[in-house]
Structure formats: structure tokens, C-alpha cells
Amino acid sequence: MFADRANIYIRSGKGGDGHVSFRREKYVPNGGPDGGDGGNGGSVIFIVDEGLNTLTDFRHIRKYCAENGEEGGKRNCHGKNGRDIIIKVPEGTVIKEETTGKVITDMSGDNRRYVILPGGRGGNGNQHYATSTMQAPKYAQPGQPARELNLLLELKVIADVGLVGYPNVGKSTLLSRVTNAKPKIANYHFTTLNPNLGVVDLPDSSGFVIADIPGLIEGASEGVGLGHEFLRHIERTRLMIHLVDAASTEGRNPVEDVYAIQKELENYNADIAGRPQVIAANKIDVIFDEDSDPVQLLKDEFEPKGIKVFPISAVSGQGIKELLYYVRDLLKELPARKITFEQEYFPEFEVDSQEPFSVSYDEKENVYVMEGPRIEKMLGYTNLDSEKGFAFFQKFLKETGILQKLEELGIQDGDTVRMYGYDFDYYK
Numbered sequence: 001m002f003a004d005r006a007n008i009y010i011r012s013g014k015g016g017d018g019h020v021s022f023r024r025e026k027y028v029p030n031g032g033p034d035g036g037d038g039g040n041g042g043s044v045i046f047i048v049d050e051g052l053n054t055l056t057d058f059r060h061i062r063k064y065c066a067e068n069g070e071e072g073g074k075r076n077c078h079g080k081n082g083r084d085i086i087i088k089v090p091e092g093t094v095i096k097e098e099t100t101g102k103v104i105t106d107m108s109g110d111n112r113r114y115v116i117l118p119g120g121r122g123g124n125g126n127q128h129y130a131t132s133t134m135q136a137p138k139y140a141q142p143g144q145p146a147r148e149l150n151l152l153l154e155l156k157v158i159a160d161v162g163l164v165g166y167p168n169v170g171k172s173t174l175l176s177r178v179t180n181a182k183p184k185i186a187n188y189h190f191t192t193l194n195p196n197l198g199v200v201d202l203p204d205s206s207g208f209v210i211a212d213i214p215g216l217i218e219g220a221s222e223g224v225g226l227g228h229e230f231l232r233h234i235e236r237t238r239l240m241i242h243l244v245d246a247a248s249t250e251g252r253n254p255v256e257d258v259y260a261i262q263k264e265l266e267n268y269n270a271d272i273a274g275r276p277q278v279i280a281a282n283k284i285d286v287i288f289d290e291d292s293d294p295v296q297l298l299k300d301e302f303e304p305k306g307i308k309v310f311p312i313s314a315v316s317g318q319g320i321k322e323l324l325y326y327v328r329d330l331l332k333e334l335p336a337r338k339i340t341f342e343q344e345y346f347p348e349f350e351v352d353s354q355e356p357f358s359v360s361y362d363e364k365e366n367v368y369v370m371e372g373p374r375i376e377k378m379l380g381y382t383n384l385d386s387e388k389g390f391a392f393f394q395k396f397l398k399e400t401g402i403l404q405k406l407e408e409l410g411i412q413d414g415d416t417v418r419m420y421g422y423d424f425d426y427y428k
Contacts, residue, residue: 004155004232006058007098013041013082015120015143016069018128022136023075033136035072035126038143039079041119042066046095046105048112049088053197055155066117069143072125079122092158092236094341098150102345108158108236109340116151117347120144144377149347154232156341159197159211160331162237164265166257169245170282172196174314175212178324200324208331211237231268236339239276239330241323246281246294246311254281254294255301276330277307280323285313346392359405362418368411368426370402370419379420 016038023034044066067082089095093107095116105114123141130137163171179198196212213233234240242261244254258279265273279302281295295311303309308326312319357372384390397403406417406426417424 006055006153011065011148012117013066013119014068014146015122016071016079018123018125018140019072020126021074033126036077038122039069039081041069042082042084043119044117052090096152097345106341157233160208161210165243170314247283247286279309367416367418
């Protein structure tokens with residue numbers, strides 16, 4: 001079965017610990033520290049693979065872990081860096097944090113490679129901590145811990161035009177005629193489980209990408225059938241061709257079909273329902289009722305609302321040229337930018353709320369001191385030189401209650417705050 005959603009677990013590599021050792025050689029009675037640094041842990045990296053068009057691979061493998069960095073060695077030997085893990089996904093994959101559903105990144109457009117979890121930095125060996133007063137330090141820095149996330153992957157097909165309608169109205173047949181796509185065609189409901197994409201090439205004009213969105217049913221917006229899985233693919237389209245069976249070969253009313261599918265679109269996402277639409281009245285070659293003209297009924301109902309109706313036959317090709325040129329011209333009037341999903345969740349700024357911290361006042365130095373693994377971890381992941389990074393760090397201090405602790409200790413504007421080699425002036 002076509003898979004367009006997957007839940008996976010990822011973990012970056014732990015940084016290797018720094019080493020504690022001392023130079024011990026003949027004729028060198030007072031050898032100094034020579035503990036090497038630990039290697040960096042491997043990162044978790046997503047890349048777009050043009051050869052993929054489903055998330056099927058993730059049904060079988062759900063756990064992805066990068067390699068840990070090796071511990072530093074004696075004689076200043078640096079630990080080996082852990083290998084990165086590369087995860088390949090099809091273009092259009094939106095990566096979300098599983099619990100909150102917030103977007104981490106959208107693998108489309110120019111975003112072809114994304115480091116979602118950097119590996120932990122290796123710790124410094126004891127050679128880095130020798131001073132004039134401490135010539136034989138017996139401690140080294142541990143490597144940064146591994147980081148983990150549970151992710152929800154969603155594939156949202158990228159196309160300019162979405163082809164929507166009930167099952168068996170001829171979407172696959174139309175797509176196969178106007179593009180180089182070769183969808184499977186059969187007279188079964190929900191035959192098309194995989195959204196098929198094709199490129200429409202018109203003489204003396206730029207082409208556009210069209211997607212055959214699998215057949216919808218009433219209740220799809222509420223998850224009936226495979227509704228949510230299919231409606232998800234319409235989100236990126238700029239225009240929709242609504243295909244209806246004008247001949248009513250299965251006994252349905254084409255006007256009612258348009259309203260029913262439009263209702264499902266509105267229930268799912270009002271913005272999508274408001275995008276430009278064109279109605280293609282298919283199967284005109286098998287209309288045998290001389291007493292009524294279903295195409296004219298469609299025109300009378302929808303063209304006053306600004307929705308153009310084109311009578312076509314996907315089998316014979318009648319009317320298709322006019323439909324495609326109209327769609328081409330309409331796309332030229334619409335914004336050309338691709339729809340992408342903005343980042344809402346920032347893994348680099350997420351810190352375990354259970355890790356302890358301490359805030360104290362050092363009377364001798366006249367500074368306020370903040371310590372603890374939560375603070376050290378945040379400093380390690382944050383670029384304080386950037387405005388964005390510093391803003392997130394301030395938010396972290398506020399949300400964790402650290403600023404409140406400082407105020408309870410009586411901190412005033414202009415006082416100094418110290419944490420792991422950084423000194424800041426406090427201003428409320």
C-alpha cells in the first residue's frame with residue numbers, strides 16, 4: 001500500500017569523553033597532562049532523494065541512530081568522530097515533532113539537506129585544564145550527551161495543479177493522456193492509492209505539474225476511508241481541476257458531486273477550498289440522454305460563480321486542449337511561489353525539563369552564578385553571537401524559572417551573571 005505517513009525514532013551520537021592521562025617517559029620526570037579530546041558524535045541528517053516517491057521504507061525500519069564519538073586517548077590522541085546517519089526521503093516530506101505535531105522542516109524547494117540533530121561535541125582532555133597553579137589536572141570534560149526525537153513524517157505531493165473528484169470519474173485516464181505519467185487504470189473504487197504526478201508540456205509554453213489526487217468520498221475530511229491521507233496532498237497545489245462524470249455512468253449527479261467534494265475541502269482546510277478551481281465535465285462521449293444537457297446544467301450552476309466548465313472526453317481527447325491552455329493561462333496569473341511549511345519546532349532549543357540547575361550569589365566575586373546540566377547543555381547548543389540564538393536563550397531562562405530565582409536573590413540592573421566562562425550584565 002502507498003505510505004505517506006511514518007513515525008520514526010532518531011538519536012544523534014554522544015560526544016566522546018575527554019581523557020585523563022599524564023606523560024610518562026624515561027628522562028621526563030615531570031611530564032604534564034596529555035589526555036586527548038573525545039571525538040564528536042555523529043549527526044542525524046535528512047536528504048531529498050529524487051528516486052523516492054513514498055515513505056514505504058519507514059514501515060520496516062523505524063529506529064535511526066548515529067554513531068557515538070570515541071573517547072580521547074593518552075599522548076594527546078583525539079577520539080574518532082562518530083559516523084553521521086543519512087536518512088533519505090522523497091521531496092515534499094514534512095518532518096514534524098511527533099507529540100506536538102509542530103513542523104521542524106519541510107524537505108522541498110531549496111531545502112535538499114537538513115541536519116536535524118547535530119552530534120554531541122567531544123569533551124576536552126585534561127591537557128586543556130593545566131594552569132600555573134594546577135599543573136596536573138585529574139579531570140576532563142565529558143562529551144555532550146546524545147539527543148533523541150520521535151518524528152512524524154508526512155509526504156505532501158508537490159504539484160501546481162491538483163486533480164480531484166470522486167472515484168471512477170476518469171482522473172487517471174486524463175492524467176495518462178495529458179502527461180507522460182502511466183498510472184494504473186481500472187474500474188474499482190480507490191484503485192489509485194498513490195497520487196500520480198505528471199508534467200503537462202504545451203507547445204510554445206511553459207509546462208506545469210499536475211497530480212492525480214486519489215478519489216475522495218463524503219466524510220473524507222473527518223478521516224472516513226483514506227480521506228486525511230489523500231487530502232494532505234492538495235495542500236501545496238495552486239489550482240484544482242474538479243473532474244466530474246457528466247454522463248452519470250454510476251448514477252451520481254455531477255452538480256451534487258462538485259458541492260460534496262467542495263464541502264470536504266472546506267472542512268479540511270478553508271484556504272485550500274478557496275483556491276481557484278476549474279470544472280472538467282468528463283465522459284461527454286457517452287451522454288445518451290437527449291432530454292437534458294448535464295454540461296449546460298454545470299455551466300448554469302457554476303460559471304456565474306467564476307468557475308469555468310469545460311466539456312471533455314479523457315478517452316477520445318475531445319476538449320482537453322482548451323482545458324489545458326485555460327489552466328496554463330490561469331497559473332500565469334497566480335503567484336509562482338511554492339507553498340512551504342514554516343518551522344515551528346526547534347530541536348536545538350529543547351532541553352530536558354527534569355535536569356537540575358542552581359542559582360547562587362558569590363559574595364567574594366560579587367557575581368550571580370548559574371550552574372547545572374540544563375544550563376550547560378543549552379549553552380552548548382546555542383550560538384549566543386546570533387540575535388536569534390540569544391533571544392531563545394533568554395526565553396529558556398525565563399521559562400525554566402532561572403530569571404525568577406535571580407530576582408529572588410535580589411539581582412539588580414547592571415549586576416554580573418556568570419555561567420561556564422560567560423559573564424553577562426543583567427538588565428530586566
